[in-house]
Amino acid sequence: MDRRDFLIHSTGTLAGAALLPSLELAGPRRLREPRAVAVVGIGRQGRQIVQELSQIEGARVTAVCDTDPERLKAAVERTPGVEGFADHRALLDRRKEIGAVIIATPTHLHRAIVDDCLRGGRHVYCEAPLAHTAEEARAIADAAATAEPGKVLFQSGFQGRSNPVYQLARSFFRSGAVRDLVSMQAQFHRKTSWRFPGAAANWRLDPAVTTGLAGEVGAQQFDVCAWFRGRLPVSVAGRGAIRLHNDGRRVPDTIHTTLLWDDGVALDYEATLANSYGGQFEQLHGTNAAIKLAWSHAWMFKEADAPTQGWEVYATRQQFHNDEGIVLIADATKLAAQGALKKGMGLPYTGLYYALGDFLKSIEEAAPPRCTAQDGLRATVLGILANQAVTTGQQLAVPAGL
Amino acid sequence: MGTRFELVLVGDDAERHRPAGEAALELILEAHRRFTRFEPSGIGAHLARRAGAPVAVDPDTFGLFADAGLVWRRSEGAFDLTGAARAMNTLHLDPAARTVTLTRADVELDFGAIAKGHALDLAAALLRNAGVESAFLHGGTSSAIGIGTPPGEPGWRVALGSESGASTTLLRDQALSVSATWAGNPHPTVDPRTGESLKGPRRVAVVGPSARLADAWSTAILVSGQRPTLGPDWSIWIAEIS
Numbered sequence: 185m186d187r188r189d190f191l192i193h194s195t196g197t198l199a200g201a202a203l204l205p206s207l208e209l210a211g212p213r214r215l216r217e218p219r220a221v222a223v224v225g226i227g228r229q230g231r232q233i234v235q236e237l238s239q240i241e242g243a244r245v246t247a248v249c250d251t252d253p254e255r256l257k258a259a260v261e262r263t264p265g266v267e268g269f270a271d272h273r274a275l276l277d278r279r280k281e282i283g284a285v286i287i288a289t290p291t292h293l294h295r296a297i298v299d300d301c302l303r304g305g306r307h308v309y310c311e312a313p314l315a316h317t318a319e320e321a322r323a324i325a326d327a328a329a330t331a332e333p334g335k336v337l338f339q340s341g342f343q344g345r346s347n348p349v350y351q352l353a354r355s356f357f358r359s360g361a362v363r364d365l366v367s368m369q370a371q372f373h374r375k376t377s378w379r380f381p382g383a384a385a386n387w388r389l390d391p392a393v394t395t396g397l398a399g400e401v402g403a404q405q406f407d408v409c410a411w412f413r414g415r416l417p418v419s420v421a422g423r424g425a426i427r428l429h430n431d432g433r434r435v436p437d438t439i440h441t442t443l444l445w446d447d448g449v450a451l452d453y454e455a456t457l458a459n460s461y462g463g464q465f466e467q468l469h470g471t472n473a474a475i476k477l478a479w480s481h482a483w484m485f486k487e488a489d490a491p492t493q494g495w496e497v498y499a500t501r502q503q504f505h506n507d508e509g510i511v512l513i514a515d516a517t518k519l520a521a522q523g524a525l526k527k528g529m530g531l532p533y534t535g536l537y538y539a540l541g542d543f544l545k546s547i548e549e550a551a552p553p554r555c556t557a558q559d560g561l562r563a564t565v566l567g568i569l570a571n572q573a574v575t576t577g578q579q580l581a582v583p584a585g586l
Numbered sequence: 587m588g589t590r591f592e593l594v595l596v597g598d599d600a601e602r603h604r605p606a607g608e609a610a611l612e613l614i615l616e617a618h619r620r621f622t623r624f625e626p627s628g629i630g631a632h633l634a635r636r637a638g639a640p641v642a643v644d645p646d647t648f649g650l651f652a653d654a655g656l657v658w659r660r661s662e663g664a665f666d667l668t669g670a671a672r673a674m675n676t677l678h679l680d681p682a683a684r685t686v687t688l689t690r691a692d693v694e695l696d697f698g699a700i701a702k703g704h705a706l707d708l709a710a711a712l713l714r715n716a717g718v719e720s721a722f723l724h725g726g727t728s729s730a731i732g733i734g735t736p737p738g739e740p741g742w743r744v745a746l747g748s749e750s751g752a753s754t755t756l757l758r759d760q761a762l763s764v765s766a767t768w769a770g771n772p773h774p775t776v777d778p779r780t781g782e783s784l785k786g787p788r789r790v791a792v793v794g795p796s797a798r799l800a801d802a803w804s805t806a807i808l809v810s811g812q813r814p815t816l817g818p819d820w821s822i823w824i825a826e827i828s
Contacts, residue, residue: 211626212635228612235616238642239632264642264684379605381716431601532626 210348210531213541215242215548220282222247224272224297225289226259228380229311233288234263236537243544247282249275252382272297276304283307284547286540291400292316292393298324302331302338309543312341313403313564314557316393321564328557339543339553340560343535344408344477346542353475353482353512357412361484362470365413368451370405370466372397377429378437378457389433396571397439397455398422403567406443407559408466408477409451416562417443417451420580422573428458441570453570476509480530483509562586587618587702589726595713596720596736606716610709610723617705620647621697630695633688640678640685648684650697650704653798655679660814661806666778667695699775702729703763703801710761710797722757728764731797732757746791746823753791753823761797765790765804777809784809787826794820 237243249269250256260268269275284307315321328338424436438456465478472490500511542554657665678687702725724730732742741756767786792800
């Protein structure tokens with residue numbers, strides 16, 4: 185063992201012992217028993233899901249479903265040992281041995297499929313947001329609550345909750361690492377048209393069914409902030425515009441929203457399809473430190489007058505212009521033991537991989553899902569309200585009791 | 587793949603072309619994530635973790651392994667995914683079951699000499715499928731594909747070097763791969779048969795119907811200095827440059 189290895193081990197041990205007694209491995213997910221899984225909806229997201237599942241040991245995608253014959257044919261050709269269905273009901277009827285279904289259709293089509301799956305006694309992973317209206321999202325949550333209690337598991341696809349780096353950062357946050365929260369800031373920046381080859385795929389730009397940038401993207405990030413805080417905001421304001429893609433669309437390509445909590449702390453959120461600078465992140469600013477979350481990475485930035493904790497001495501640091509960030513590494517000890525820490529400080533897998541892994545693990549262990557139907561309902565409604573605030577320009581109250 | 591990819595799509599239907607170009611770039615990024623040797627989520631690390639067991643893969647990925655095996659055999663080991671003498675013997679392909687087996691966990695697969703071409707082939711197929719009839723794609727300027735022709739031209743004209751007077755070639759529904767060694771510093775490419783760094787300076791260009799095969803062959807020829815017989819669809823340039 186060289187000196188560097190020793191420091192890495194020490195860092196992991198100290199940080200882990202102080203803050204993370206039960207954090208799971210950030211490395212590969214494995215199931216004890218092989219499990220057959222179906223994926224309904226195999227557009228871009230569905231394809232990604234099939235790809236991630238192929239890396240989870242024991243997960244077997246044995247059926248896929250899509251109403252688009254070309255996409256279905258391509259998916260069947262790509263995926264070894266898979267049967268294709270044009271109708272999810274036929275899939276559920278004919279493949280009784282498939283106990284878990286992952287739903288990745290356009291948002292407004294989720295509800296009917298979720299209902300059929302739950303009624304058929306299948307475990308369901310439903311992509312986020314759950315639905316395009318609050319009523320439909322509530323109906324999904326109700327159906328999940330009444331489906332064979334304890335036997336049928338429903339996981340909402342809000343991925344931050346399964347992300348090992350986010351879990352680590354949240355434990356820092358909840359233990360007071362930033363002290364008093366001052367404000368939050370988050371963004372999603374990408375330069376892309378949000379159109380896809382093939383006309384049928386452009387439901388995101390259909391004002392009748394889309395939840396816009398706030399619902400389709402923002403809800404994931406709103407959920408992270410609300411989950412860190414442990415409670416929902418009380419109001420949402422917003423505005424939006426078309427800054428680049430002036431191609432006849434009516435859905436804004438750039439939005440700003442403000443989510444306000446009962447203690448006066450606000451989350452300022454910006455999403456745009458017209459500029460990619462800075463990518464996607466969430467920041468929590470406290471009186472002692474700030475935490476920056478960027479999906480595969482997280483950092484903590486200390487104020488000069490904040491007390492130093494013992495483990496920080498050994499921590500890995502990264503320079504950002506004038507600031508020095510302490511890298512928050514999930515499972516530092518185990519990764520160091522595998523020699524994986526040296527290769528990079530980010531997560532080895534995507535957020536989607538961990539979320540799907542959690543879903544299948546929860547089924548196997550009969551454990552509660554990492555993100556429940558109620559969690560999904562709350563985040564979905566936040567996204568829908570934010571989208572309404574953007575389109576109407578009004579400030580909207582988050583319903584009490586949500 | 588640690589390099590810049592650029593796509594030029596010719597046409598006046600921006601609403602059709604832009605999404606097609608974005609989707610093609612997404613595919614290239616996907617291929618990057620799949621064939622990186624630096625992440626445990628890459629296919630190489632996945633095969634190593636499951637060493638000894640057949641791993642089912644999609645047809646595109648199987649095609650890459652099949653082509654890599656073909657060039658390895660025909661070049662007598664001058665191209666090798668494992669970067670070491672005869673280590674390609676540790677890879678077993680089953681075309682009927684479409685599985686790949688890596689027999690040893692300690693073999694690190696390096697797709698650096700084939701992944702760029704593979705990604706370009708996938709991107710070009712997507713663009714053609716989306717109705718794009720004229721386009722030029724390249725990865726790091728060393729691998730390229732010309733789809734159709736630019737308006738009013740017989741093909742996409744590419745210079746096979748940056749010096750004035752460098753040979754040029756015309757690409758029309760063809761792929762190009764260029765590999766070179768330079769005088770001076772040891773080249774990062776190692777001859778897998780001997781373990782020694784390549785000596786230069788030499789430049790090899792290969793033009794043919796597949797960017798993936800062109801990539802693998804340009805490396806194999808650079809290493810071996812031997813000119814293989816590849817068939818009527820292929821052209822090979824070998825230049826000892828000064």
